[in-house]
Amino acid sequence: MTDTASLVRRWRQERGLSQTELAQLIGTGQAAISRIENGRDVPTLPLLTRIATALECRVSIAFESVEDTAVHSRE
Template sequence: MGERKGWAEKRAEVMQRPGAGAAYEAARIRFELGTAVRERREQLGLTQAELAERAGLKQPAVARLEAGGTMPTIPMLERIAEALEVRLSVEFHPLRDAS
C-alpha cells in the first residue's frame, strides 16, 4: 500500500487538472462574498430573514449566499449592498497582483 499524501500535495495534484484553477477561484470569490455579507449583517444585528426582506429576497437565498453556495449577479449584490447600508465596489486586479 502506498504512503498517504498530505493536503498540500493532494491540492497541488488536483489543481493540475484542467479547469481546476478557475473553479477554485470561483469558489474563493463565493466564499469571500458570503463571509462579507454575513459579517455586515451581524454588525447590523439583522437576521437572515430581516436581510432577505430588506433586499427583496427569500431567507434561503441569503443563507445560500452566506454559505458560498451561489454566485450572485451584480443586480443582486446591489440590492444586498443597499439592504446592508454599504456601497458596492467591484474591482479588477492584475493577475500577477491577485492573491
C-alpha cells in the same frame, strides 16, 4: 466560504439583522441569503447592489494586474 459570502454575513451581523430580516428588505427569501452566505450561490450584481443598499454599504469590484509568467524564447 467565499469572500463575498463572508462579507455579506459580516455586514448583516454588524447591522444586527437576521437572514430573514435582510431577505425581507431586499425582496427575496431567507434560504437565498443562507445560500449566499454559505457560498452555495453566487449573487448577481443587481442582487449584490440590493444587499449593499439594505446593509448601508457599497459594492466594490477590483481588477488587478496578472503578471505574465510565460517564458519567451528568442529566435
